[in-house]
Amino acid sequence: KKLQKNSRQPVMSVLEIGGTKICKDDVVKDDPTNNVPDNIFSKLGLQLHRRDQHPIGILKNAVYDYFNKNYSSEFTKFDDLCPIVSVKQNFDDVLVPADHVSRSYNDTYYIDAQTVLRCHTSAHQAELLRMGQTHFLVTGDVYRRDSIDSTHYPVFHQMEGFRVFTPDEWEQSGMDNTTYAATELKKCLEGLTRHLFGAVEMRWVDAYFPFTSPSFELEIYFQEKWMEVLGCGVVEQEILKKNGRVNNSAWAFGLGLERLAMVLFDIPDIRLFWSNDERFTSQFSGGQLGVKFKPFSKFPPCYKDMSFWINDSFTENNLCEIVRGVAGDLAEEVQLIDNFTNKKGMTSHCYRIAYRSMERSLTDEEINQLQWNVREEVQSKLNVVLR
Ligand code: FA5
Ligand code: MG
Structure with missing residues (x-):
């Protein structure tokens, strides 16, 4: 609706699906009834x-x-x-x-x-x-x-x-x-x-x-x-x-x-x-079912652990949304590896995050930065206490 005649819009902010025009502003809203990132x-x-x-x-x-x-x-x-x-x-x-x-x-x-x-x-x-x-x-x-x-x-x-x-x-x-x-x-x-x-x-x-x-x-x-x-x-x-x-x-x-x-x-x-890497996309062609994907050199995963005291509103899906938001497709797995409740009734969770790119090797620096950002957001958005 904000589209003016002949005006150029960034490609991804207006799309058309099945004849329906969709603007980014109509889907991602800063509003408590909206949770689309x-x-x-x-x-x-x-x-x-x-x-x-x-x-x-x-x-x-x-x-x-x-x-x-x-x-x-x-x-x-x-x-x-x-x-x-x-x-x-x-x-x-x-x-x-x-x-x-x-x-x-x-x-x-x-x-x-x-x-x-x-x-x-x-x-x-x-x-x-x-x-x-x-x-x-x-x-x-x-x-x-x-x-x-x-x-x-x-x-x-x-x-x-x-x-x-x-x-x-x-x-x-x-x-x-x-x-x-x-x-x-x-x-x-x-x-x-x-x-x-x-x-x-x-x-x-x-x-x-x-x-x-x-x-x-x-x-x-x-x-x-x-x-x-x-x-x-x-x-x-x-x-x-x-x-x-x-x-x-x-x-x-x-x-x-x-x-x-x-x-x-x-x-x-x-x-x-979701990869646009030609080493993936070029392996498939229309109508061919017999093809087996050949992994192009597998890069090593890097694991980072994070522990915190949860609160009543904590959910694993909320944590995963934050990890995806920060690391995108570099996040391979988020796994609960430890879970205990102390005498005061406080519950601690430890999550192991595996970072890995399907396309290249990641530097230590890059991974540390991702993990740092995840920690910051987990603390500020989920209101949990990091240990
Ligand atoms: C359904 O979505 C039902 N609507 C299926 C159905 C249709 C049942 C008609 C009866 C009649 P379910 O939530 O199990 O069911 O999802 C169906 C399939 O989607 C799963 O078996 C799984 O193969 C796939 N799936 C579910 N979640 C994910 C996910 N996060 N990522 C990838 N695939 C998924
Ligand atoms: Mg199911």
Whole structure:
């Protein structure tokens, strides 16, 4: 709205997503109902999932191929829906209870009290159902305040899948509607993992989501650990009924695209997806799934410990926001390594921060400066007492 005819704006302060113009001032505000930092705004509009040569875009297209080949009724694809959504879309429409942790300012980026950066692509289920969609895939960037390690990043990409069934479909099978949808769902996702990976070590885990029942998560064995790659389940009747699908049944899933791409291309750290380093970007090309990422010389991490007495309002997500704000992608991991309460009832936490660049080696001086800045901000913004 501040844009004048023919005036030149710095490239990153105004962007357009899915036909919506977004100004930085409308997203990052100095206001207690806003908790979006600059470094998050800078990721808005990058849309890695729409780049055909980027691992996330290559993966999206491979999932599209699977659905095109295996389903006679076509899935409608959306990959340009605006990530700025209402609290209603992100939470109420998918039955997230009023007191659920995911609604807190500690977990979600709020633009104002009614508007968030979507924390999952499920935010679009209800509106698409109301539009009459019955088979659809929604790919997009999603945003969460979260921990720092090789498989968590505050901006990542999900693909939502949604499929509605009519009574004739489950009646023919002899199963009840829920069992039928759950069976079809697992068949679909097991087929997808075979399509992407061939053989891979995986397991189903029971899960909980407010919008599905039963609910499941799929884990894949990667880097010597079980890694959660997707959540899914049979859609709650209430969502179908409220959005014009009475007497139907449905399944839904949400894929974590970075996690799946890490397995597919053997990418060891989630920060790499944001790298512009040609030694990363040049290793991938459209349509090629067989490529394994070759790390360009691995630089050593540097560990710094920090101890402080916490207070009642302390949260790990707030600490991680500060570390990301200061160190950006040089922060590799933030780990609680010691935790005790003294006789007076004061609790001390010790965190170990790993600093490492994916692209170059860092100097001692540089790391000391980062750690110093983190300490300063932790003290002033979190009101904790450093030890
Ligand atoms: C959801 O977001 C649900 N909306 C998924 C869903 C859709 C369930 C439809 C049922 C029906 P969850 O919070 O578990 O679920 O996130 C889904 C996936 O996103 C995870 O399995 C994981 O692969 C990925 N993910 C979650 N947090 C992060 C993160 N910080 N960084 C990278 N990937 C993440
Ligand atoms: Mg989960």
